[in-house]
Amino acid sequence: MPRAGLHAHTITAAGAALADEIGFTELTMGRLAERLGVRAPSLYKHIAGQDDLNRRIAALAHAEIADAIGTATQGRAGRDALAAAAHALRDFALTHPGRYAATVGLTPTGPGDPVAIAALRGLGPFEAVLRGYDIAPEKMAHALRALRSVFHGFADLQATGGFQWSTDVGESFEWLIDLIDHGFRHTAEQVRPLDAVRFTERLPGADHRQVDGRPVLGHGVA
Amino acid sequence: MPRAGLHAHTITAAGAALADEIGFTELTMGRLAERLGVRAPSLYKHIAGQDDLNRRIAALAHAEIADAIGTATQGRAGRDALAAAAHALRDFALTHPGRYAATVGLTPTGPGDPVAIAALRGLGPFEAVLRGYDIAPEKMAHALRALRSVFHGFADLQATGGFQWSTDVGESFEWLIDLIDHGFRHTAEQVRPLDAVRFTERLPGADHRQVDGRPVLGHGVA
DNA sequence: CTCGTTGGCTAATCGTGATAGCTTTTAGCT
DNA sequence: AGCTAAAAGCTATCACGATTAGCCAACGAG
Numbered sequence: 001m002p003r004a005g006l007h008a009h010t011i012t013a014a015g016a017a018l019a020d021e022i023g024f025t026e027l028t029m030g031r032l033a034e035r036l037g038v039r040a041p042s043l044y045k046h047i048a049g050q051d052d053l054n055r056r057i058a059a060l061a062h063a064e065i066a067d068a069i070g071t072a073t074q075g076r077a078g079r080d081a082l083a084a085a086a087h088a089l090r091d092f093a094l095t096h097p098g099r100y101a102a103t104v105g106l107t108p109t110g111p112g113d114p115v116a117i118a119a120l121r122g123l124g125p126f127e128a129v130l131r132g133y134d135i136a137p138e139k140m141a142h143a144l145r146a147l148r149s150v151f152h153g154f155a156d157l158q159a160t161g162g163f164q165w166s167t168d169v170g171e172s173f174e175w176l177i178d179l180i181d182h183g184f185r186h187t188a189e190q191v192r193p194l195d196a197v198r199f200t201e202r203l204p205g206a207d208h209r210q211v212d213g214r215p216v217l218g219h220g221v222a
Numbered sequence: 223m224p225r226a227g228l229h230a231h232t233i234t235a236a237g238a239a240l241a242d243e244i245g246f247t248e249l250t251m252g253r254l255a256e257r258l259g260v261r262a263p264s265l266y267k268h269i270a271g272q273d274d275l276n277r278r279i280a281a282l283a284h285a286e287i288a289d290a291i292g293t294a295t296q297g298r299a300g301r302d303a304l305a306a307a308a309h310a311l312r313d314f315a316l317t318h319p320g321r322y323a324a325t326v327g328l329t330p331t332g333p334g335d336p337v338a339i340a341a342l343r344g345l346g347p348f349e350a351v352l353r354g355y356d357i358a359p360e361k362m363a364h365a366l367r368a369l370r371s372v373f374h375g376f377a378d379l380q381a382t383g384g385f386q387w388s389t390d391v392g393e394s395f396e397w398l399i400d401l402i403d404h405g406f407r408h409t410a411e412q413v414r415p416l417d418a419v420r421f422t423e424r425l426p427g428a429d430h431r432q433v434d435g436r437p438v439l440g441h442g443v444a
Numbered sequence: 445c446t447c448g449t450t451g452g453c454t455a456a457t458c459g460t461g462a463t464a465g466c467t468t469t470t471a472g473c474t
Numbered sequence: 475a476g477c478t479a480a481a482a483g484c485t486a487t488c489a490c491g492a493t494t495a496g497c498c499a500a501c502g503a504g
Contacts, residue, residue, distance in 0.1 A: 003451060003500065029492060041493075042452050050492065107383035116386075141389040142397035145376070148384070149398060153375020154367070161329035162370070164338070165444050167363040175364035175409075176371060183405030187397075222387050225469065225482060251461060263463080264483050272461070 004038050008046045011036065012056040019057060019098025027098065029053075055115050058106050061099035062118035068092050069125035077132035079181045085129050086151050086177050093155035100159060104152070123222055133184040143184070144222050150180055226260050230268045233258065234278040241279060241320025249320065251275075277337050280328050283321035284340035290314050291347035299354035301403045307351050308373050308399050315377035322381060326374070345444055355406040365406070366444050372402055 011032070018035055019027045029050055033040040047053050065088075072088035073081045093100040108116030126147050127140070135143050154176060156162075163169050233254070240257050241249045251272055255262040269275050287310075294310035295303045315322040330338030348369050349362070357365050376398060378384070385391050 006451080028490090030490080039453060040491085041454085041495095044493070045451055104378065104384075105382045108386065139397065141387055142394045143401075145379075145385060145389075145391075145394045146398045146401050149375035149379055150372050151375070152379060153371035153373070156326065156378065157367075157371055157374060160327045162326075163367060163444060164330065165363055167367075169367075172364040172367045175361065176368045179365075179368050179402070179405040179409050182408035183401040186404035186408050187401050222385060228482080250459090252459085260482095261484060262461080263485085266462075267482055 004036065004042075006036065006038065006042070006046055008056065011043060011046055012053065012060055015053055016057045016060055016096070016099050016102075019102065020096045021098070024057075024098045024101035027053075054102060055106060055113075057099060058102040059114040059118040061096070061103045062115065062122045064096075064099070065089065065092050065103070066118070066122040066125060069122070070128075073125055073129055079177070081129045081132050082181055082184075083174075083177050085125060085147075086173070089151050090155045090158070090173065093159045097159050100155065104156065130184075135184070135187075141222065147180075148222060150176065226258060226264075228258065228260065228264070228268055230278065233265060233268055234275065234282055237275055238279045238282055238318070238321050238324075241324065242318045243320070246279075246320045246323035249275075276324060277328060277335075279321060280324040281336040281340040283318070283325045284337070284344045286318075286321070287311065287314050287325070288340070288344040288347060291344070292350075295347055295351055301399070303351045303354050304403055304406075305396075305399050307347060307369075308376075308395070311373050312377045312380070312395065315381045319381050322377065326378065352406075357406070357409075363444065369402075370444060372398065 014036055015027060015032050018032055022031070029043055030040045032053075033043055036043075043053075047056065068088045068091070069085045072084040076084050103119075106115055108119065110116070123144065126144055130140060130143050130147065133143075154173060158169060163172070236258055237249060237254050240254055244253070251262045251265055254275075255265055258265075265275075269278065290310045290313070291307045294306040298306050325341075328337055330341065332338070345366065348366055352362060352365050352369065355365075376395060380391060385394070
């Protein structure tokens with residue numbers, strides 16, 4: 001019996017492709033092995049188990065998303081960049097639902113976690129988009145979270161069949177981009193009193209390192 | 223052996239509570255049965271199976287969310303109503319992570335699906351919030367989807383541990399509310415050409431009934 | 445050519461969902 | 475009070491997926 005010549009990277013790619021076809025939750029070691037023309041236990045010679053597989057797929061997806069958004073926003077700014085990034089993310093979620101599903105719900109296990117590192121890389125293009133608006137540096141983290149929330153929310157709802165009315169989804173998406181664009185322009189002009197910055201609530205287990213009184217944006221997922 | 227006196231409603235409630243404790247994906251027939259002091263097969267006398275259980279929990283959660291947002295927004299309008307609704311939803315997602323997880327990822331099977339009906343009921347309070355802004359009636363569906371995307375996205379990211387930086391999450395949330403509030407005010411003033419309304423893209427399987435050229439907002443999940 | 449490592453296989457364990465068929469409780473009726 | 479039928483639990487059992495142990499063949503270095 002000749003060898004199949006598997007590698008962790010091969011398995012991850014095949015798993016991602018299969019997840020896109022049948023859904024992330026339907027991805028099983030047996031099915032993946034069958035797809036690779038191999039028996040299930042053989043996969044364990046290359047990856048540690050299903051959780052490991054899931055994390056590798058998530059890391060791959062994060063990297064791909066970062067690339068997609070990065071290239072889509074090259075040379076654009078303002079609403080153009082915002083729209084390009086939004087479309088790139090949504091297109092990815094719709095074309096690769098399995099991969100996209102892998103990126104949500106997997107808490108990074110620590111600073112060295114490949115998932116965390118890949119997720120961090122995915123933040124870069126979003127920050128670039130925000131640089132096109134007049135946002136105070138200390139508000140950047142808020143704006144980043146807002147961006148992620150908005151576009152993840154839309155992509156997630158659409159990918160999971162959350163939009164059932166006949167109203168055109170693409171048009172709703174454009175409307176949403178306008179909403180955020182206008183919001184960013186308007187909020188940027190706002191002058192809010194300093195005592196609005198409270199820093200009271202803390203997530204248990206979150207990383208709280210600070211330098212010069214500002215959080216270290218070094219790892220984690222924003 | 224005396225009877226336990228189970229009912230579909232009892233089982234659903236216990237399942238929701240257990241899901242909140244151990245996580246929705248960890249909810250299992252055996253564990254739920256143990257919690258109820260009964261053997262797993264006994265549950266099948268009242269519910270059809272795990273999928274049925276999941277859907278019942280989702281319907282329950284949708285109803286509870288609708289109630290929470292509805293009461294929170296009573297007598298409020300504009301930014302007040304927006305903030306109240308947003309907080310109500312986020313509080314629910316954080317206090318009842320299991321139930322909240324059940325509400326995402328379950329596509330309604332049809333117009334009569336209890337999940338779809340409950341989800342529809344949950345839209346009411348959101349529409350009420352939007353009435354506080356000057357939004358053209360034909361844009362209401364877009365605004366509704368925008369609202370759902372934004373707050374689902376934030377709640378989902380926070381509930382799944384997506385925010386890892388030290389920046390205060392509550393503050394980011396307030397910032398997001400401001401962003402949307404400003405966006406709604408500004409976009410409402412916008413006058414956009416009619417040909418921007420295209421109605422080209424259609425979701426497969428979606429309900430497309432229309433009356434007077436406008437979609438019937440009768441069922442589905444927006 | 446030989447040998448150690450590597451990669452795939454079979455067999456087996458364990459946990460979970462689901463179903464079949466049996467038994468007992470319980471409510472209503474005479 | 476006793477009878478009866480539906481309802482509600484139980485045991486036994488199967489299917490399937492993840493994972494591990496241990497066997498053996500393929501491959502590359504000397």
